[in-house]
Amino acid sequence: MSKAIERLHVSPRMSQIVIVNGFVYLAGQVPDVVNASVSEQTYDILNRIDALLADAGVDKTYLVSATIWLTDPKHFAAFNAVWEAWIPEGQPPTRACVQSQLMKPGCDVEIAVIALADSRS
Amino acid sequence: MSKAIERLHVSPRMSQIVIVNGFVYLAGQVPDVVNASVSEQTYDILNRIDALLADAGVDKTYLVSATIWLTDPKHFAAFNAVWEAWIPEGQPPTRACVQSQLMKPGCDVEIAVIALADSRS
Amino acid sequence: MSKAIERLHVSPRMSQIVIVNGFVYLAGQVPDVVNASVSEQTYDILNRIDALLADAGVDKTYLVSATIWLTDPKHFAAFNAVWEAWIPEGQPPTRACVQSQLMKPGCDVEIAVIALADSRS
Numbered sequence: 001m002s003k004a005i006e007r008l009h010v011s012p013r014m015s016q017i018v019i020v021n022g023f024v025y026l027a028g029q030v031p032d033v034v035n036a037s038v039s040e041q042t043y044d045i046l047n048r049i050d051a052l053l054a055d056a057g058v059d060k061t062y063l064v065s066a067t068i069w070l071t072d073p074k075h076f077a078a079f080n081a082v083w084e085a086w087i088p089e090g091q092p093p094t095r096a097c098v099q100s101q102l103m104k105p106g107c108d109v110e111i112a113v114i115a116l117a118d119s120r121s
Numbered sequence: 122m123s124k125a126i127e128r129l130h131v132s133p134r135m136s137q138i139v140i141v142n143g144f145v146y147l148a149g150q151v152p153d154v155v156n157a158s159v160s161e162q163t164y165d166i167l168n169r170i171d172a173l174l175a176d177a178g179v180d181k182t183y184l185v186s187a188t189i190w191l192t193d194p195k196h197f198a199a200f201n202a203v204w205e206a207w208i209p210e211g212q213p214p215t216r217a218c219v220q221s222q223l224m225k226p227g228c229d230v231e232i233a234v235i236a237l238a239d240s241r242s
Numbered sequence: 243m244s245k246a247i248e249r250l251h252v253s254p255r256m257s258q259i260v261i262v263n264g265f266v267y268l269a270g271q272v273p274d275v276v277n278a279s280v281s282e283q284t285y286d287i288l289n290r291i292d293a294l295l296a297d298a299g300v301d302k303t304y305l306v307s308a309t310i311w312l313t314d315p316k317h318f319a320a321f322n323a324v325w326e327a328w329i330p331e332g333q334p335p336t337r338a339c340v341q342s343q344l345m346k347p348g349c350d351v352e353i354a355v356i357a358l359a360d361s362r363s
Contacts, residue, residue, distance in 0.1 A: 010212075010213060014213045014216040021142070025185055025186045025214075027217065100220050101220035
């Protein structure tokens with residue numbers, strides 16, 4: 001059953017990576033560093049996404065779509081500065097960025113992305 | 122036009138199921154039971170998702186991705202207990218879980234999932 | 243690298259359109275008109291979505307899935323009235339509609355959609 005689905009970094013709660021039908025889905029990523037600045041939290045998350053994309057055999061030039069949650073609209077500018085520096089030139093995903101409280105205490109940023117899978121995989 | 126899209130349980134507002142390009146998309150599911158415990162609400166939603174996946178010809182082992190909204194982070198533990206008992210061993214989807222108020226009064230949990238479609242369909 | 247991804251309306255922050263693997267992803271759309279009624283904001287967003295889908299070579303009959311954020315559940319009825327008038331008969335996407343504050347001041351509605359790409363593209 002469902003042999004066409006590859007799951008990586010699997011816990012009882014979620015897979016961090018699911019590869020299926022030519023797409024890579026990542027779980028919503030939150031920072032390891034908490035009670036840090038929004039810039040530091042964003043760097044940390046984007047590093048995690050880089051590492052997970054590498055585990056899936058791709059990189060940030062394969063990004064298709066991102067959903068971003070910030071705990072407060074006041075974090076928008078600090079978030080965007082780090083985000084835009086990270087985006088490969090001319091190759092940003094679509095994105096939606098909205099406000100939500102997050103489940104992990106002390107975190108202000110969460111990002112979930114979808115990427116294109118490597119065509120050889 | 123768009124003949125490649127199969128829509129099931131269609132109302133003027135939304136389709137509960139859309140099957141396209143090898144994926145099954147389900148609408149965000151809220152519980153029928155309101156003003157119930159978070160555990161009861163979560164059971165109810167997961168039963169609805171099981172039924173909708175069956176209507177789409179698949180089951181929870183085909184899950185790719187889940188987006189979960191809770192009205193309050195305090196519901197996280199109760200939600201996760203029911204969620205983890207429901208997830209088939211070793212086959213969880215990716216997920217993102219954030220806080221939002223919900224549109225249906227008295228509801229504390231909403232879940233939207235994407236699954237792999239059956240390859241024969 | 244990632245040549246299979248077509249990106250349209252690209253800024254340093256995001257692509258408004260990404261076409262990949264037979265799907266069209268649109269960025270979360272907010273209204274140009276701010277401090278307007280929820281009905282006016284919704285019309286404006288749906289017009290933007292119509293225009294972006296046309297740029298991607300499809301139309302609203304190709305919609306697969308929609309995620310909708312409202313700043314307050316009290317906007318739900320006004321939003322739905324405009325939404326349901328816009329949906330092509332019998333061809334609605336799946337949807338999830340939840341509450342979030344939005345990043346653009348004076349906006350009460352944001353919508354992100356996924357559509358089927360035209361099979362000839």
